[in-house]
Amino acid sequence: MTIREIEKEITEEFSMFDDWMDKYNHLIEMGKSLPLVDEKYRTDQYLISGCQSRVWLSAEMEDGKVIFKADSDAVITKGIINLLIRILSNQTPDNILNAKMDFIDQIGLKEHLSPTRSNGLTSMIKQMKLYALVFKTKMTQ
Amino acid sequence: MNFDIKKIRKDFPALHQEIYGKPLVYLDNAATTLKPQVVIDSITNYYSTINSNVHRGVHYLSQQATEEFENTRENIRKYINARNTHEIIFTKGTTESINLMAYSFGKKFLSQGDEVIISELEHHANIVPWQMICEEKRAKLKVIPINNNGELILEKFKDLITKKTKIVSVSHISNALGTVNPIKAIIDIAHQHDIPVMIDGAQGIVHEKIDVQELDCDFYCFSSHKMYGPMGVGILFGKEEYLEEMPPYQTGGEMIKTVTFEKTTFNELPFKFETGTPNVADVIGFGSAIDYIKKIGIENIIRYEEELLKYATQMLCGIQGLRIYGEAKKKAGVISFLLKDIHPYDAGIIIDKLSIAVRTGQHCAQPVMDRFGIPGTIRASFAFYNTKEEVDKLVEAILKVQEMFN
Numbered sequence: 001m002t003i004r005e006i007e008k009e010i011t012e013e014f015s016m017f018d019d020w021m022d023k024y025n026h027l028i029e030m031g032k033s034l035p036l037v038d039e040k041y042r043t044d045q046y047l048i049s050g051c052q053s054r055v056w057l058s059a060e061m062e063d064g065k066v067i068f069k070a071d072s073d074a075v076i077t078k079g080i081i082n083l084l085i086r087i088l089s090n091q092t093p094d095n096i097l098n099a100k101m102d103f104i105d106q107i108g109l110k111e112h113l114s115p116t117r118s119n120g121l122t123s124m125i126k127q128m129k130l131y132a133l134v135f136k137t138k139m140t141q
Numbered sequence: 142m143n144f145d146i147k148k149i150r151k152d153f154p155a156l157h158q159e160i161y162g163k164p165l166v167y168l169d170n171a172a173t174t175l176k177p178q179v180v181i182d183s184i185t186n187y188y189s190t191i192n193s194n195v196h197r198g199v200h201y202l203s204q205q206a207t208e209e210f211e212n213t214r215e216n217i218r219k220y221i222n223a224r225n226t227h228e229i230i231f232t233k234g235t236t237e238s239i240n241l242m243a244y245s246f247g248k249k250f251l252s253q254g255d256e257v258i259i260s261e262l263e264h265h266a267n268i269v270p271w272q273m274i275c276e277e278k279r280a281k282l283k284v285i286p287i288n289n290n291g292e293l294i295l296e297k298f299k300d301l302i303t304k305k306t307k308i309v310s311v312s313h314i315s316n317a318l319g320t321v322n323p324i325k326a327i328i329d330i331a332h333q334h335d336i337p338v339m340i341d342g343a344q345g346i347v348h349e350k351i352d353v354q355e356l357d358c359d360f361y362c363f364s365s366h367k368m369y370g371p372m373g374v375g376i377l378f379g380k381e382e383y384l385e386e387m388p389p390y391q392t393g394g395e396m397i398k399t400v401t402f403e404k405t406t407f408n409e410l411p412f413k414f415e416t417g418t419p420n421v422a423d424v425i426g427f428g429s430a431i432d433y434i435k436k437i438g439i440e441n442i443i444r445y446e447e448e449l450l451k452y453a454t455q456m457l458c459g460i461q462g463l464r465i466y467g468e469a470k471k472k473a474g475v476i477s478f479l480l481k482d483i484h485p486y487d488a489g490i491i492i493d494k495l496s497i498a499v500r501t502g503q504h505c506a507q508p509v510m511d512r513f514g515i516p517g518t519i520r521a522s523f524a525f526y527n528t529k530e531e532v533d534k535l536v537e538a539i540l541k542v543q544e545m546f547n
Contacts, residue, residue, distance in 0.1 A: 020161075020494055021545075028487075028545060052502050052517070053486040073516060074484035075546060 006087050007103040014107035027079030034082040037071040048120045053077040055120035059131040065090050096132035144441050150526050152177040163496035166531045171316050171522030173366045183429035187422040213428035220431050222352040227410040234375035235343040236266040238362030245387040247274035256305045260285040262315040265505045267341045291318040291467035309338045313345025317506035318467025319475030348473035350439050370430030371423035391416045442525045453532045477518040483546045485517045495538040
């Protein structure tokens with residue numbers, strides 16, 4: 001699926017919830033269902049520091065696509081990570097670099113991606129794009 | 142008790158708003174308190190009428206501004222019972238007061254091999270400035286440890302003192318745990334060795350009556366915005382004998398006596414430490430906040446807050462899976478806690494959605510969190526306009542959080 005298609009799917013998924021609590025329950029479920037990353041990735045090398053919650057992110061290149069794995073110590077943060085991974089993992093570096101990520105706003109979770117939240121998510125997206133750029137550069141070399 | 146909570150709440154306009162469609166419950170008072178209308182009016186009034194710079198003009202409004210500004214200094218002197226008005230220095234907050242201290246006291250009194258004592262409970266603002274000056278002067282920073290209840294271990298403090306100790310800087314009340322530190326004992330012990338003591342009173346002065354002469358502390362600093370006054374104003378109280386010796390922290394206008402290109406001589410206290418145009422409107426606003434506190438009566442405030450904290454502690458202790466961090470015998474203003482298996486950030490998001498303002502995270506006190514091996518806490522902090530009903534709403538919110546995450 002393309003990034004646009006996945007975004008549409010997620011937006012539809014979230015449009016079912018009228019109530020904030022249902023939405024957060026869904027996020028919590030998604031947080032819980034995201035597989036824990038291997039202990040070897042939960043180290044300082046992969047840590048994206050947020051003052052409030054911590055995020056670990058790793059990236060690998062497989063058949064021209066970037067595979068992201070991530071984890072967090074907070075469940076709601078992890079729920080949002082799950083969304084970000086659904087969208088950006090298994091995509092080409094170009095598609096990742098071009099992704100606008102405005103769906104977050106549409107599903108009413110923009111506040112979580114504000115730099116003032118300091119939960120590591122804003123830095124995580126930056127880091128994901130940075131990985132994509134590095135892989136892209138490597139591919140063209 | 143002469144304490145009409147309904148009437149008091151009317152004085153704070155920010156209390157009467159809805160967040161996410163429900164009445165706000167504001168329990169983040171250790172971060173900043175709400176402002177009573179009189180404070181807001183006082184600032185508006187300054188900009189609507191006086192709006193002049195202090196200490197320079199001969200015109201009417203400038204003189205009026207200077208008078209109100211200096212009256213506030215005197216008002217604050219009285220409030221903490223300092224000996225002299227010129228011992229009250231205006232800064233932009235507690236953080237700047239401590240930076241001024243570390244820089245200026247450090248420059249004058251610290252040399253290689255000297256020692257500075259702080260505590261494990263400190264806010265980063267009372268750690269980093271000392272760390273920086275110690276690094277520069279190649280002095281040593283020593284730390285009074287805390288026990289499992291979050292209380293300073295006084296015996297260990299005594300052991301840390303040596304002939305090389307030049308200053309002790311500790312908080313009055315911990316912003317992260319709410320511990321009320323035995324500052325009188327600390328001051329007395331330090332003075333037996335002729336060591337001056339600086340008290341970070343950012344949380345302390347809000348919940349205690351302060352008499353700097355009775356305490357005999359050498360320095361005491363605090364912020365206006367944590368005691369119902371505007372942001373951007375702080376105080377450094379220091380004993381004259383030290384302040385006279387200390388060099389200026391920043392330089393420019395106002396703090397000078399004469400300037401030639403060869404040499405500058407500095408103005409006298411307190412102006413030596415107050416360069417540039419001060420935050421006149423907010424200083425005057427702070428004066429109104431002090432008047433407001435005096436009107437309610439600090440004794441009444443303390444009594445009411447003690448009862449509220451006791452009630453909140455009891456109620457929170459009744460929640461299964463909730464652990465309070467900081468169980469000192471003497472506490473004020475703050476309850477820090479965690480819910481079993483729930484990250485404080487997760488809890489904070491849901492509590493916020495339930496229209497309750499609490500703070501989550503490390504509260505700028507990373508060493509305290511490391512001491513307990515936790516990523517942070519959820520902190521509810523109280524003021525005298527909070528009610529038991531609001532505590533009940535917090536309890537409901539916590540139960541909701543547990544329901545959602547477990």
